[in-house]
Amino acid sequence: MTVVTGIQPISAGRRVKDRAVQALVYLAFAIAVVPLVSVLWLVIRNGLKRFDIEFLTHSMRNIGARDAGGGAYHAIIGTLEQVLLASLIAVPIGLLTAIYLVEYGNGGRLSRIVSFFVDVMTGVPSVVSGLFILAFWILALGMPFSGFAGALALSILMMPTVVRSAEEMLRLVPNELREASYALGVPKWRSIVKVVLPTAFTGIVTGVMLAVARVAGETAPLLLVVFSTDSINNDPFNGPQMGLPLYVFDQASRPNDTAIDRAWAGALTLILIIMLLNLVARLISWWRSPAKRG
Amino acid sequence: MAKQIEVSDLDAYYGSHKAIEGISMTIEPRSVTAFIGPSGCGKSTFLRTLNRMHEVIPGARVEGKVRLEDQDLYGPSVDPVSVRRTIGMVFQRPNPFPTMSIFDNVAAGLKLNGRFSKSQLEGVVEESLKGANLWNEVKTRLNKPGAGLSGGQQQRLCIARAIAVRPQVLLMDEPCSALDPISTLAIEDLISELKQEFTIVIVTHNMQQAARVSEKTAFFNLAAQGQPGKLIEMDETSKIFTNPTQKATEDYITGRFG
Numbered sequence: 365m366t367v368v369t370g371i372q373p374i375s376a377g378r379r380v381k382d383r384a385v386q387a388l389v390y391l392a393f394a395i396a397v398v399p400l401v402s403v404l405w406l407v408i409r410n411g412l413k414r415f416d417i418e419f420l421t422h423s424m425r426n427i428g429a430r431d432a433g434g435g436a437y438h439a440i441i442g443t444l445e446q447v448l449l450a451s452l453i454a455v456p457i458g459l460l461t462a463i464y465l466v467e468y469g470n471g472g473r474l475s476r477i478v479s480f481f482v483d484v485m486t487g488v489p490s491v492v493s494g495l496f497i498l499a500f501w502i503l504a505l506g507m508p509f510s511g512f513a514g515a516l517a518l519s520i521l522m523m524p525t526v527v528r529s530a531e532e533m534l535r536l537v538p539n540e541l542r543e544a545s546y547a548l549g550v551p552k553w554r555s556i557v558k559v560v561l562p563t564a565f566t567g568i569v570t571g572v573m574l575a576v577a578r579v580a581g582e583t584a585p586l587l588l589v590v591f592s593t594d595s596i597n598n599d600p601f602n603g604p605q606m607g608l609p610l611y612v613f614d615q616a617s618r619p620n621d622t623a624i625d626r627a628w629a630g631a632l633t634l635i636l637i638i639m640l641l642n643l644v645a646r647l648i649s650w651w652r653s654p655a656k657r658g
Numbered sequence: 659m660a661k662q663i664e665v666s667d668l669d670a671y672y673g674s675h676k677a678i679e680g681i682s683m684t685i686e687p688r689s690v691t692a693f694i695g696p697s698g699c700g701k702s703t704f705l706r707t708l709n710r711m712h713e714v715i716p717g718a719r720v721e722g723k724v725r726l727e728d729q730d731l732y733g734p735s736v737d738p739v740s741v742r743r744t745i746g747m748v749f750q751r752p753n754p755f756p757t758m759s760i761f762d763n764v765a766a767g768l769k770l771n772g773r774f775s776k777s778q779l780e781g782v783v784e785e786s787l788k789g790a791n792l793w794n795e796v797k798t799r800l801n802k803p804g805a806g807l808s809g810g811q812q813q814r815l816c817i818a819r820a821i822a823v824r825p826q827v828l829l830m831d832e833p834c835s836a837l838d839p840i841s842t843l844a845i846e847d848l849i850s851e852l853k854q855e856f857t858i859v860i861v862t863h864n865m866q867q868a869a870r871v872s873e874k875t876a877f878f879n880l881a882a883q884g885q886p887g888k889l890i891e892m893d894e895t896s897k898i899f900t901n902p903t904q905k906a907t908e909d910y911i912t913g914r915f916g
């Protein structure tokens with residue numbers, strides 16, 4: 365056996381392996397992108413037919429089963445209100461839970477229990493959260509069907525995502541920064557508010573956006589506790605409201621082409637809204653980041 | 659303003675592991691005290707017990723007494739937050755707040771603790787940056803991020819941040835270990851200036867540095883791995899470096915171990 369010494373050119377075997385793995389990675393990437401692109405393509409192509417001013421500014425009121433025209437204004441309003449309300453509930457609770465787990469829990473008993481239940485919540489199917497609100501809020505407490513009931517169900521789905529992503533971001537904040545703040549005589553809670561949270565801000569915003577995007581497309585809970593309607597209802601606390609996923613579901617199950625076109629346009633609108641929200645979130649984090657000043 | 663620190667029979671633990679044992683010493687006001695000793699002997703641990711930063715680590719605790727003039731720092735009614743406000747600290751690795759500008763970094767201690775007018779803050783920031791020998795390098799870019807400075811500048815920024823809250827004692831844990839000789843010299847000059855006002859304690863692995871900047875030197879050592887670190891001897895720096903009483907001290911400073 366000869367021992368190879370000195371600086372050698374890359375052996376043919378390694379070169380081949382390198383090429384093969386590279387090809388595999390590209391292939392995997394292409395396979396992953398195919399469904400994404402094809403869904404986008406399909407939604408855009410079919411959605412553009414009805415994606416017009418009328419669609420964005422009119423409801424389905426007085427539009428008969430076979431009529432053309434009509435729009436998703438009522439559904440857009442409903443989705444925006446429901447998602448906003450759900451975020452208002454889920455983000456503070458989720459963020460505070462994450463802060464407890466990272467900054468105060470210290471891996472103690474309570475934090476392990478909380479962490480366990482967050483994991484359990486991650487696995488709750490959306491129908492179940494809808495059923496829970498239906499049983500608890502509407503049947504037991506006698507509240508009306510409303511956008512707010514939907515927001516409650518959505519917030520149950522959002523919370524674990526917010527907790528997990530915020531927790532991860534908070535753990536990424538180096539301990540040295542906390543210590544630097546303590547060493548200046550800053551109390552712990554202020555260190556968290558003024559040093560830890562701003563440092564993790566961008567990541568937390570991204571996590572919240574993911575959670576929003578996840579729940580904005582949920583249909584089942586809305587079906588159970590919001591009900592659907594063809595008219596505009598600006599009040600999320602009273603009476604049935606529409607939501608975009610529900611609108612798509614409703615239109616797609618009607619047996620004529622005009623309705624199917626509206627369903628595609630509704631799906632396109634939903635995707636655009638989520639993209640827009642993402643853009644806003646990026647702008648916020650860019651505006652807050654120190655790099656902008658540098 | 660500067661005050662004397664008196665430590666008596668202090669032990670510090672990480673969980674059940676005793677890191678330092680039976681340390682007693684007096685740290686004189688308006689002077690520089692240097693801590694030297696081999697790695698892992700508990701210098702940082704001891705330093706952090708002096709401003710109650712040790713207990714920030716989960717499971718860490720302290721037994722014994724630390725007195726600042728006539729106040730027991732570990733007394734039952736003492737607020738650790740106010741202790742840290744009185745006894746500032748500079749860490750081994752520069753750790754400016756990444757989300758804040760240079761100005762906000764220096765002003766952080768004040769801003770996070772109360773309300774100050776803009777002009778008050780500006781005064782303190784300028785004074786502190788001048789005190790840390792950094793003013794001339796950054797005066798034109800005070801609102802740029804603090805993380806955009808060089809390592810040496812960041813460390814001086816951290817010193818400026820620590821002195822901006824006007825502490826009575828300044829603890830420095832190997833403040834020059836990541837710096838080039840010129841920045842090191844700048845910080846040593848700074849230490850000599852700061853000792854007019856503050857009581858300064860500095861941990862260093864650099865014997866020449868200890869000899870250059872300090873009035874008193876304390877040598878720590880541990881009997882064996884896993885054993886708690888102990889104070890071997892403490893004396894005038896000149897005496898420690900020319901004529902130490904303990905054999906271990908002499909071996910260490912002449913480079914025979916550690």
Ligand SMILES: Nc1ncnc2c1ncn2[C@@H]1O[C@H](COP(=O)(O)OP(=O)(O)OP(=O)(O)O)[C@@H](O)[C@H]1O
Nearest residue numbers: 672675677695696697698699700701702703704715
């Ligand atoms: N966070 C911690 N948790 C548990 N043990 C620790 C922790 N920090 C330090 N120790 C232990 O305490 C002992 C003293 O460590 P310390 O950091 O005080 O040493 P040091 O003298 O500052 O060393 P160096 O010169 O390398 O900085 C070591 O045995 C170390 O393993």
Ligand SMILES: [Mg+2]
Nearest residue numbers: 701702703831
């Ligand atoms: Mg150390």
